[in-house]
Amino acid sequence: MRKLYLLPALLLCLGATPALSLSDAPYLAPGAFDAVNLLPPPPEPNSPEQKRDVERVLQTQRASTPERMRLAQADAKADLTRFADALGPNFVPDKMPVVAAFLRKVARDAGSVVGIAKDCWERPRPFLADPQIHPPGQMQQETAIAPGAVVQNTAPHGPGSPCLPAGPTPAFSYSYPSGHSTYGAVTGILLANMVPEKRRELFARAWDYGESRVVGGVHFPTDVESGRIEATAMVALMMQSAEFRADLAAARVELRRSLGLSQ
Amino acid sequence: MRKLALAPILLLCLAATPAASLSDKPYITATDVDFPGLLPPPPAEASPAGKRDLQTILDLEKNMTPERMAAIQRDLDQTVYTIAGPVLGPKFTKANFPLVGAFIDKVEKDGGVGVGPIKQKYKKLRPFQYSKDVQTPENIAKGAGGPTYPSGHSTSGAEVALILGMMVPEKREALYERGWEFGINRITSGAAYPSDFEGGHIAATLAVQAMMKNPEFRADFDAVKAEVRKGLGLS
Numbered sequence: 001m002r003k004l005y006l007l008p009a010l011l012l013c014l015g016a017t018p019a020l021s022l023s024d025a026p027y028l029a030p031g032a033f034d035a036v037n038l039l040p041p042p043p044e045p046n047s048p049e050q051k052r053d054v055e056r057v058l059q060t061q062r063a064s065t066p067e068r069m070r071l072a073q074a075d076a077k078a079d080l081t082r083f084a085d086a087l088g089p090n091f092v093p094d095k096m097p098v099v100a101a102f103l104r105k106v107a108r109d110a111g112s113v114v115g116i117a118k119d120c121w122e123r124p125r126p127f128l129a130d131p132q133i134h135p136p137g138q139m140q141q142e143t144a145i146a147p148g149a150v151v152q153n154t155a156p157h158g159p160g161s162p163c164l165p166a167g168p169t170p171a172f173s174y175s176y177p178s179g180h181s182t183y184g185a186v187t188g189i190l191l192a193n194m195v196p197e198k199r200r201e202l203f204a205r206a207w208d209y210g211e212s213r214v215v216g217g218v219h220f221p222t223d224v225e226s227g228r229i230e231a232t233a234m235v236a237l238m239m240q241s242a243e244f245r246a247d248l249a250a251a252r253v254e255l256r257r258s259l260g261l262s263q
Numbered sequence: 264m265r266k267l268a269l270a271p272i273l274l275l276c277l278a279a280t281p282a283a284s285l286s287d288k289p290y291i292t293a294t295d296v297d298f299p300g301l302l303p304p305p306p307a308e309a310s311p312a313g314k315r316d317l318q319t320i321l322d323l324e325k326n327m328t329p330e331r332m333a334a335i336q337r338d339l340d341q342t343v344y345t346i347a348g349p350v351l352g353p354k355f356t357k358a359n360f361p362l363v364g365a366f367i368d369k370v371e372k373d374g375g376v377g378v379g380p381i382k383q384k385y386k387k388l389r390p391f392q393y394s395k396d397v398q399t400p401e402n403i404a405k406g407a408g409g410p411t412y413p414s415g416h417s418t419s420g421a422e423v424a425l426i427l428g429m430m431v432p433e434k435r436e437a438l439y440e441r442g443w444e445f446g447i448n449r450i451t452s453g454a455a456y457p458s459d460f461e462g463g464h465i466a467a468t469l470a471v472q473a474m475m476k477n478p479e480f481r482a483d484f485d486a487v488k489a490e491v492r493k494g495l496g497l498s
Contacts, residue, residue, distance in 0.1 A: 037428070040421075044436065162432055203304055207312065228461065229465055236297070
């Protein structure tokens with residue numbers, strides 16, 4: 001009898017608590033987003049567009065205050081805490097296991113698509129394209145591939161593909177599109193979906209997070225813009241997955257409760 | 264008898280000619296993609312991003328030449344012939360390639376379920392309406408009546424690059440350069456911000472991605488691709 005009394009209370013708890021386990025299936029299968037056909041090709045070496053891209057990096061770096069450069073260095077970390085300014089002091093990712101796991105899974109799925117796109121166009125980083133571009137040492141170092149490491153090229157090559165032939169493993173990971181900008185935009189779009197009250201602040205932070213890559217001199221503006229296009233198109237595809245929508249709903253419950261917002 | 268003898272020839276002709284009419288159903292509807300949830304809000308004019316947006320226009324206008332202004336005026340026409348003509352050559356006209364024009368018009372119209380409501384959601388002023396420093400020719404200012412975000416010109420430029428880039432991969436790079444330039448000309452004229460341009464590119468990509476899942480779009484795409492490649496003398 002005692003057990004039966006507890007049952008309604010238990011059900012109430014279950015109803016209020018989001019499921020801790022997320023779907024095992026990927027939200028986005030590798031190749032589901034047709035990056036090769038849907039992203040613009042990056043400017044070619046020595047083209048006027050490439051010169052404009054280089055010029056924009058130099059201008060952005062010149063116009064950046066030391067404070068803005070410090071923000072770019074802090075933004076090198078692809079981490080939810082980078083959104084704390086937009087969501088306020090109650091946004092503590094360590095205390096939101098569902099939100100953190102959900103957005104980690106989204107970032108992982110998105111990251112594999114970015115890898116395919118990077119391997120398609122094999123664009124060198126800005127600091128390799130123009131010796132006047134100097135990233136802060138640590139930011140440049142984070143784009144390096146360990147000497148001797150062999151990284152498999154994941155893009156579709158061969159007849160009918162716009163991709164370049166697979167080259168040898170580069171010394172620095174490819175520039176186009178920007179993985180950080182993709183991460184920032186995907187995360188910002190989904191946080192704004194969960195907390196529409198902070199939509200403006202979240203998108204501004206997500207876009208500024210991408211801009212940090214140009215400030216740092218580790219990406220061209222076109223890398224960042226294509227990262228945003230890619231992010232938006234990938235979230236549109238993820239939204240079509242029932243598992244994704246269920247996990248998003250669970251994350252929303254946890255996030256809004258933690259922020260003291262109505263469900 | 265004469266009529267019957269002609270029938271096989273007639274059938275042969277029909278089989279070889281791509282369907283001259285497009286689907287009368289929309290390629291996408293408002294429920295297919297959450298455009299309002301996915302597109303970023305445009306930056307406020309007084310925010311750092313908004314100020315950068317305006318400064319970019321002023322910098323572009325400083326370098327204005329008569330040739331650039333002539334190109335801007337030519338690009339007021341939003342058809343595929345004006346957008347892709349400089350890449351595909353002087354034969355790429357409505358008379359020679361009628362189907363691709365109707366197809367891109369339909370893509371732009373159906374894709375309007377994305378751009379249209381977002382323009383009304385934010386009702387952002389055009390750059391020349393916001394700042395007296397922006398120099399916009401009178402005819403362009405008169406024609407740009409609706410809200411600025413996202414840019415319809417940039418959306419069209421990207422839709423043409425996306426679709427023709429898949430039909431004519433031999434010219435993919437040049438089609439994207441031209442499609443992007445079409446949007447940049449709009450910025451240089453003071454009728455759109457760079458953030459409108461980016462919003463247009465995002466809207467175009469979302470629309471084309473969703474359309475490619477529609478079998479009717481794909482059937483029309485194949486028919487138009489056949490017209491374009493045959494007309495350009497490509498295999």
